[in-house]
Amino acid sequence: GQQLNQSPQSMFIQEGEDVSMNCTSSSIFNTWLWYKQDPGEGPVLLIALYKAGELTSNGRLTAQFGITRKDSFLNISASIPSDVGIYFCAGNIQGAQKLVFGQGTRLTINP
Amino acid sequence: DAGVIQSPRHEVTEMGQEVTLRCKPISGHDYLFWYRQTMMRGLELLIYFNNNVPIDDSGMPEDRFSAKMPNASFSTLKIQPSEPRDSAVYFCASRAGSAYGYTFGSGTRLTVV
Numbered sequence: 001g002q003q004l005n006q007s008p009q010s011m012f013i014q015e016g017e018d019v020s021m022n023c024t025s026s027s028i029f030n031t032w033l034w035y036k037q038d039p040g041e042g043p044v045l046l047i048a049l050y051k052a053g054e055l056t057s058n059g060r061l062t063a064q065f066g067i068t069r070k071d072s073f074l075n076i077s078a079s080i081p082s083d084v085g086i087y088f089c090a091g092n093i094q095g096a097q098k099l100v101f102g103q104g105t106r107l108t109i110n111p
Numbered sequence: 112d113a114g115v116i117q118s119p120r121h122e123v124t125e126m127g128q129e130v131t132l133r134c135k136p137i138s139g140h141d142y143l144f145w146y147r148q149t150m151m152r153g154l155e156l157l158i159y160f161n162n163n164v165p166i167d168d169s170g171m172p173e174d175r176f177s178a179k180m181p182n183a184s185f186s187t188l189k190i191q192p193s194e195p196r197d198s199a200v201y202f203c204a205s206r207a208g209s210a211y212g213y214t215f216g217s218g219t220r221l222t223v224v
Contacts, residue, residue: 097161
């Protein structure tokens with residue numbers, strides 16, 4: 001099946017630093033999504049991308065749908081303590097109804 | 112909107128017992144997904160329904176797992192008999208047909224001892 005490679009697996013940063021994480025796929029994806037999961041909760045959708053090259057922002061978060069349609073990145077600017085959590089990329093190929101999820105990036109912030 | 116509601120939040124059971132996890136999707140959402148999350152395997156899709164009909168159950172680990180959706184507002188995931196390796200967090204998610212982003216429930220943390 002489709003595989004998503006998400007990196008890095010974990011990040012330890014200082015409050016105020018910028019964060020960057022990315023996902024690559026062996027297949028061409030029709031949609032890229034970024035989710036955040038807080039401890040004890042389900043993933044929550046942050047940003048959805050639908051077109052190759054699309055760059056979308058949500059507050060301090062910015063995500064892009066790669067031109068090749070096989071990759072996406074998520075940037076977080078000026079990190080704050082509530083950004084702590086696990087970030088997942090997800091996507092689906094054309095015509096598929098189910099999402100494939102990356103392995104997640106665990107973000108830890110030192111105050 | 113109450114979101115996707117799952118119950119129970121935590122379940123501890125003995126090996127060999129039957130376990131039933133429950134999910135109420137968001138009203139009007141016609142897709143429902145069951146995922147399992149473990150440290151080793153991440154988020155795995157078990158099964159999904161469209162308009163209450165199971166569409167893809169290829170992720171169901173084995174015959175001990177079964178899922179039903181008797182109506183648009185309720186779904187169950189049953190494990191019988193349960194085994195320690197079934198310990199995980201089970202998530203239900205739903206979405207409207209026109210959107211790609213799922214809304215997840217808070218999950219059920221299952222521990223089989």
